[in-house]
Amino acid sequence: MVIPAWNDAEMLARALDALAAQLRPADEIVVVDNASTDDTAAVAAAAGATVIFEPLQGIWPAAAAGYDAASGDVIARLDADSIPPIDWLMHIEAELTLSPEIDVITGPGDFYDCNMVVAFLGETLYIGGFFHTVNLWLTQSPIFGSNFAMRKAIWLDVRDHVHRNRGDIHDDLDLSLHLDPNVIVAYEPSLRVGISARPFSTWSGFSRRLIWAYRTFAMHPEQTPWHRAAIKRATRIVSDERDRRTA
Template identity: 35%
Template structure:
């Protein structure tokens, strides 16, 4: 009988006191336990560290690790520190506002049972948007369409991705440090996986919840965020226009998502609240 692969979960965090608790609790509440859950704290000045300490105290048997990364500010060095420290066969990487579905680790293990799979990613459910389950189906449909456009090239998305430990070691020295914070670090990983001939798969049952808070950005900031796709590909000399498909999708859905987000906020504001509750 094959021994199940050990799955580590790495969570980079910077001032995430509002989201880190549900993120960690979901990672703990898996049908198959994670090998370890590593919260990598990048110079947080809020209660992020204190909340992780409280969770460690309330779950003393859980493999929950707090790892400070105070040497450099930035997502890439923080992500790298977590992936370098992880000891699992497969290294999951999520955001501090991600909320994993209970079977996430189990689905990751199934995906990586295929030795050809070097990396995997899945759809997301926007938990702070209306029509959440419909939104999950729409997200899955869009990601499948993007992959058809990209053909043999597969993307991995930072809010919901996993790498075989050997794949991370293969690209570790090649991934861009992005000191100026101009790129999409997950697209950078995708490019380096592809260049190394490593297979990334889309796994529709590997579901993570995430916040739609990016939609709250101003149009200028949002379009700058989407522009990271072009900046990342231009840096790598990638000219295939089909690979711009995720950027096209993000631009197309922004007005609709912004309207839904506004409508959800208006509905929440007008909904009667029980006495003593907080919105």
């Protein structure tokens, strides 16, 4: 379980309380203190989490440091302002156990600290639009950084290729774009967590995230839908030929 955090003491405490109440407890919780100036590290330590320090500010540097530090075969990820339901980890474990072919599982978020109009627009246009648009581009579901889990082997394959030192791009989109097209990312609409609407409380916060999305895509001009589909098709042909020869 990895949680990147920067000056998030109050919200982090709520997230850790929610993790403590899980029906299936986390094997470990790694909180990455991203050079906070508040009590983030103290709150994490008091809850029994492993605290590591990442001085390079940005969600991607902090998240990557956490993935490196995680010791389990599956790495789950929340943000410091995420609030998972009590069956969140149990749901992840069940899905990955019953479907060993799944490499990554992800789900949407529900805004909990805003009015109903903002929540509807955020969940429908921002989160829903993210999954729909990027799904078309990747030819499969993208990863939503506030709510996902991946097998550790997937991270080991990509950690030296992602732009992990950039704090001005979307970490989840960059990770999604670097996955081999044959990696299976499962979108599970019932795997939900509460997330804060604070990034969208101002126009500047919202526009910054749109700029980050454009920048992240611009850094991967080779990752077109046609390129990814061609790789999948070539892999399938090789696999079918191997099966034919061994039949």
